[in-house]
Amino acid sequence: MTSERSSRKGGRSRDPRGERGIPEATVARLPVYLRALTSLSDSDVSTASSEDLATAAGVNSAKLRKDLSYLGTYGTRGVGYDVNYLRYQIAREIGLTQDWSVVIIGIGNLGHALANYSGFASRGFQVTALLDSDSARVGEAVGGLKISSLDDLDAIVQDNTVAIAVIATPAEAAQEVCDRLVAAGVSSILNFAPAVLSVPGHVDVRKVDLSIELQILAYHEQRKAQGVLADLDELEAGAI
Amino acid sequence: MTSERSSRKGGRSRDPRGERGIPEATVARLPVYLRALTSLSDSDVSTASSEDLATAAGVNSAKLRKDLSYLGTYGTRGVGYDVNYLRYQIAREIGLTQDWSVVIIGIGNLGHALANYSGFASRGFQVTALLDSDSARVGEAVGGLKISSLDDLDAIVQDNTVAIAVIATPAEAAQEVCDRLVAAGVSSILNFAPAVLSVPGHVDVRKVDLSIELQILAYHEQRKAQGVLADLDELEAGAI
DNA sequence: ACGATTTTGTTCTCGCGTTCACAAACTCTT
DNA sequence: AAGAGTTTGTGAACGCGAGAACAAAATCGT
Numbered sequence: 001m002t003s004e005r006s007s008r009k010g011g012r013s014r015d016p017r018g019e020r021g022i023p024e025a026t027v028a029r030l031p032v033y034l035r036a037l038t039s040l041s042d043s044d045v046s047t048a049s050s051e052d053l054a055t056a057a058g059v060n061s062a063k064l065r066k067d068l069s070y071l072g073t074y075g076t077r078g079v080g081y082d083v084n085y086l087r088y089q090i091a092r093e094i095g096l097t098q099d100w101s102v103v104i105i106g107i108g109n110l111g112h113a114l115a116n117y118s119g120f121a122s123r124g125f126q127v128t129a130l131l132d133s134d135s136a137r138v139g140e141a142v143g144g145l146k147i148s149s150l151d152d153l154d155a156i157v158q159d160n161t162v163a164i165a166v167i168a169t170p171a172e173a174a175q176e177v178c179d180r181l182v183a184a185g186v187s188s189i190l191n192f193a194p195a196v197l198s199v200p201g202h203v204d205v206r207k208v209d210l211s212i213e214l215q216i217l218a219y220h221e222q223r224k225a226q227g228v229l230a231d232l233d234e235l236e237a238g239a240i
Numbered sequence: 241m242t243s244e245r246s247s248r249k250g251g252r253s254r255d256p257r258g259e260r261g262i263p264e265a266t267v268a269r270l271p272v273y274l275r276a277l278t279s280l281s282d283s284d285v286s287t288a289s290s291e292d293l294a295t296a297a298g299v300n301s302a303k304l305r306k307d308l309s310y311l312g313t314y315g316t317r318g319v320g321y322d323v324n325y326l327r328y329q330i331a332r333e334i335g336l337t338q339d340w341s342v343v344i345i346g347i348g349n350l351g352h353a354l355a356n357y358s359g360f361a362s363r364g365f366q367v368t369a370l371l372d373s374d375s376a377r378v379g380e381a382v383g384g385l386k387i388s389s390l391d392d393l394d395a396i397v398q399d400n401t402v403a404i405a406v407i408a409t410p411a412e413a414a415q416e417v418c419d420r421l422v423a424a425g426v427s428s429i430l431n432f433a434p435a436v437l438s439v440p441g442h443v444d445v446r447k448v449d450l451s452i453e454l455q456i457l458a459y460h461e462q463r464k465a466q467g468v469l470a471d472l473d474e475l476e477a478g479a480i
Numbered sequence: 481a482c483g484a485t486t487t488t489g490t491t492c493t494c495g496c497g498t499t500c501a502c503a504a505a506c507t508c509t510t
Numbered sequence: 511a512a513g514a515g516t517t518t519g520t521g522a523a524c525g526c527g528a529g530a531a532c533a534a535a536a537t538c539g540t
Binding site for chain 2: 022027028030031032034035036056057058093094095096098100102109110112114116117119120125163187188189190194196197202204206208210211212213214215217218219220221222223224
């Protein structure tokens with residue numbers, strides 16, 4: 001997994017309330033299922049088996065069935081799942097039946113790209129503000145929005161009832177921006193800055209770190225290369 | 241974790257060779273430790289305890305010690321770890337003592353941002369080519385590099401011994417681009433396109449998906465809000 | 481020199497997540 | 511109507527990862 005939850009340790013068993021809690025690993029896959037269902041729906045497929053869905057989502061069918069069983073019993077034995085019905089149920093479970101207001105902090109290279117990314121709006125996430133600490137950039141228009149000053153954070157968060165923020169600042173600024181976000185009432189943060197953020201327990205942080213991903217790939221790549229060398233050694237040693 | 245390995249199922253226990261295999265969860269944290277060590281080194285700290293390191297990396301100290309123990313015994317009891325020595329050892333283990341050539345495919349908003357991102361080069365990842373299928377963009381300069389045509393992929397990969405590629409195309413194009421990359425000999429792929437890629441077993445794919453991350457945050461956010469409502473209900477019902 | 485203190489490396493235990501395998505439930509054919 | 515064929519939902523087994531806890535090893539103070 002690329003990202004980590006920094007708060008909320010427990011899975012469903014530690015839930016103080018008795019209500020259905022969905023395992024974290026399952027939650028992380030629901031959006032993938034949703035995408036697969038949307039794709040099938042666009043292809044006018046009205047019913048799909050767990051095997052079909054699993055293939056489309058790139059997972060094993062038993063896992064998919066167990067994941068879906070946490071939401072309820074939405075399938076029909078001997079038939080499969082109604083694509084549109086299941087799609088709605090997952091969307092509702094994730095919370096995509098309502099719109100979410102998102103602000104992006106730090107409009108550098110990455111912030112720019114995120115502001116122009118169309119994939120957000122299509123899923124019910126609306127970027128309502130772009131903030132930057134550089135006063136020279138305030139007022140500049142990016143992706144149909146004007147950049148606001150970081151000083152207006154509190155007002156912006158309150159006016160738009162923002163719960164989710166995206167940090168795309170340099171690493172040095174990330175913790176301070178994070179603190180201000182939390183103070184303003186934001187309780188979910190997507191962090192692109194290569195920095196460890198410390199937040200109060202009620203705030204969720206997810207991290208996306210490009211250079212970490214590359215390093216993980218490099219590790220395995222190096223390992224493959226070593227394996228080849230070792231195989232050659234064995235070959236020379238006449239072991240095979 | 242946000243991303244998934246699509247190939248290579250086993251952890252260290254299934255390793256056919258008897259050599260030390262590092263658990264996947266540990267591999268994913270090594271880059272974080274590396275960053276923490278670099279930061280300490282920049283602050284002229286020469287020695288650090290597991291507690292210090294763990295705090296800087298945002299993990300628990302027992303976990304950190306166990307992770308490091310997979311690499312070897314690089315600490316000194318009663319003292320701690322030599323920052324620069326440990327840093328070198330982790331870098332070597334990950335494979336950062338060599339340079340990695342990386343190509344980026346799909347120079348849209350995101351590809352643009354990635355091409356300009358300075359965080360790659362600083363960690364030994366050198367972007368050697370930018371590719372796009374849109375012939376109108378070929379030749380355009382981005383971040384000091386000229387965009388090449390996708391048709392030149394094979395030659396570029398071979399000339400630069402590229403093992404790692406970044407896919408930043410729209411979802412529709414991702415699988416085809418992926419197939420061509422694999423055919424050209426690339427065996428590690430970082431995928432930003434919101435699509436499930438299918439690859440042969442020897443190829444590693446890691447996925448970074450912004451909209452999935454937001455959806456996971458939305459789920460928890462919704463859950464927090466429901467919890468508040470439930471608490472209010474209990475209050476009204478006189479349960480407290 | 482030796483006990484007190486610090487801190488690592490490792491063992492052990494527990495819980496989560498994955499997968500197998502099968503009974504239950506539904507459809508279809510005859 | 512009944513048996514054959516499908517496909518879901520779930521119980522059970524298993525392996526990996528997290529964290530507590532402790533023994534081993536180093537330093538420090540006297």
